Structures are given as C-alpha cells and as structure tokens.
Amino acid sequence: MVTALIIFIITYVLLLSFPKYRAYIALASAVVFLIFGLPFKKAINAIDLNVIMMIAGTMGIVSLFIESKMPSLLADLLIKRMPNVKWTIIALSLFSSIISAFIDNVATVLMVAPVALNISKKLKISPVPSIISIAIASNLQGAATLVGDTTSILLGGHAGLNFLDFFFFQGKPGLFWIVQIGAIAATIVLLIVFRKEKQPIEVEGKTEVKDYFPTFLLLGMVLLLIIASFIPNTPENINGYICISLLVIGLVWKLIKIKDFKETAKTLKEIDYFTLLLLAGLFVVIEGIKEAGVIAEISELISNASKGNVFLIFTIIVWASVLLSAFIDNIPYVATMLPVVGAISANLGIEPYLLYFGLLIGATLGGNLTPIGASANIAGIGILRKEGYEVKVTQFMKLGVPFTLAAVTTGYILVWLLWS
Helix, strand or coil, X not given: CHHHHHHHHHHHHHHHHCHHHHHHHHHHHHHHHHHCCCCHHXXXXXXXXXXXXXXXXXXXXXXXXXXXXXXXXXXXXHHCCCCEHHHHHHHHHHHHHHHHCCCCHHHHHHHHHHHHHHHHHHHCCCCHHHHHHHHHHHHHHHHCCCCCCHHHHHHHHXXXXXXXXXXXXXXXXXXXXXXXXXXXXXXXXXXXXXXXCCCECCCCCCCCCCCXXXXXXXXXXXXXXXXXXXXXXXXXXXXXXXXHHHHHHHHHHHHHHHCCHHHHHHHHHCCCHHHHHHHHHHHHHHHHHHHCCHHXXXXXXXXXXXXXXXXXXXXXXXXXXXXXXXXXXXXXXXXXXXXXXHHHHHXXXXXXXXXXXXXXXXXXXXXXXXXXCCHHHHHHHHHHHHCCCCCCHHHHHHHHHHHHHHHHHHHHHHHHHHHC
C-alpha cells in the first residue's frame, strides 16, 4: 500500500508540474504499477473502452459539425435578434452554454469566440469580457449531459448512468436541470456585470451552410444515446459503439463528397488522442492504488474524520473540488475521486449518487474560478493573446468568481435537497 501511494503521489506531482507530458506520465506510471505486481489482465480490464470510444467519437463528430459552419450560422441568427452589446454578450454566453451541453467545451469556445471578436472589432470595444463570459459559460454546462464534458463521461462510465439519467434519475430531476438553474443564477451575475453595456449592434451578412449532414449526425448521436437508454440488456459499450459508428458514417460521407482521402483524414487528426492516452493511463493507475487498498484506506479515513456526518462529507467534497479544480485539471481529479467517493458511500451505507453529483458539480464548475482552471478558459485567453490582449488573473476573476459562486452554490443546495 505504501509503495502504491508513493507512486501515485509522484505521478500526480508530475502531472501538475508537466502538463504538456501528462499522457506520457500517466502511461509510464501505469507501466510502473505493472512492474510492481498489478496483474496485466486487471490493468487491461480497468481501461474503460466505453468512455474512450464515446470521447473519440464525439470529438470527431463535433469536428465535422464545426466544419459545416452550422454553429456560426446559429450564432448569426441569434445575434440579429439582440438590441445591444449587453444582450449580445448574454446571448453568446447562453448559446455557448447550451451547445456545450452536447459539445466539448474547448470546441465550443473555438466556435463562438470568433463571432465575439468580429462584433468587438466593429464596435471598437474590448473583446475580453465577452470571450471570458463565453469560456466560463461553456464550462458551466459540462455537467449537464452525458456527453457534455469528459468528467460527465467518466461519471457515466463509473456509475453506469445513461444519457437520460442526467435528465431524470430515480424519479427525481437529474443533473441537467440542476445545472440549468445554476446557469440562470450565473446569468443574473452577467446581467449585473454588463448592465452599462448598451451600445446598439448590427450584424451584416449571414453564414452559409452547404452541408447539413454533420448536423444530422450530431442530432442522431443524441437520439441514439436516448434510445439506447430505454433498451434493456444492451452491450456493455453500447454508447461508445454508437459514437464511433456515427463518426465512421460521417467520414465515409465526407470522403464520398470531397473525394480526397487526405482531407477526410484531417477529421481524425482533430480527435484529442493526448486526452485518450491520459485517460487510459489513469484508469490503470487508479486500478493499481485500488488493488493495493489505498482507495479503501483513504475513504475510511475521510468517513472516520467526519464521524459519519453525510452533510459534512458532501460539503467537503463539493467545495474542495471547487478549490482544487481552480488550479488543477479536473479530468485526473475526477477519475481519481470517483472510486474514493464510491467507497466513502459504501462505508456510510448510503447510495453514492449524492456524493457523485456533488463531486461533478464542484469539479466541473470550479474550473471557472481562475484562468488556468479549465481548458476552455485557457483556449479563450489564447485567442485573446493572439489578438494582442493580455488577460490579468484579477481581470478574469472579476467575472469568474461571482459566476462560479452563483452556479456552484445553487447546484450545491439543489443536489443536497434532491438527493440527501
């Protein structure tokens, strides 16, 4: 147990210290666990193929969707109905928030941020507030659906939740509705912050979409995931098979349409293989510390320290997740904490969903506290830097902190009321 804990701590320190090499660090750590006695069969079985395939398939389909320019058209149609800058920023934030429930957060920022840049240039105003708003709004919805973020896919895989379980679960409103109420609270914060931005706005032209097939693919993915939720005794990796199969159909369609294999292959390059390798390594590492008894020991220590007080444990998990996610990547954090939270629930003799949902709310929304807390924030700041705008930490936190506190506090209260 001591050896496994030391390896894990060293792994985590290296993951935090060298973010560019996270995937290789996780894979190297997995190999070390194998050398120290983790059975190879258990290591292979620990890699959740359903999660890996879902992420890969979703990323590929989203790439085709962005390429079709449909998101840009939707943004154009939305902005044309806005009277001034304040409502345009709110509209773009809500738009990025909604589509981020079904599309990766970084991809959402890359889609919507250019629209905000164009508007800012025409009006000769700073794009910083609007792009920060787009980034933090996209992070907010990551916990809303099964495909909203990698952390949601991890929870779905670990807890056996399907697409519909995020909407209604055990006869109660699911995470989707909790996140939406949190989004309303956070949007009120944005309305207060931008209350003085009343410059009128006009948008010329409209994006032309020449291929609607990727849109049907994305809608088809959501529909098939819902249908799979109703079918009993489906294959273990059904969600992954759906996402990968639709990606293959999309690639075949693109190849037939453009008749260029190299251009078609570019879609495959848009898949974040680095994250997939990171997850594969982390699955093995977590299995290693689980096999050594580390997770059981940690969960028992937390349970004993809180003297079995469920509310105290729930509170610690939510707000510790918020603070930690403000500075570290939430993917390895959630991957590590899911089995710990499950073991704590077993020690307390309660169903794990209260703590699972609290973990996801805290870890997913907590990234909005700082500019380095989420990949979407880093992407947004990167776009601004290219345009010559350096965003200070204090400048980001003026929006990020009240936005996060409003959303997390709402989610924290609702999860407890519904699931305690």
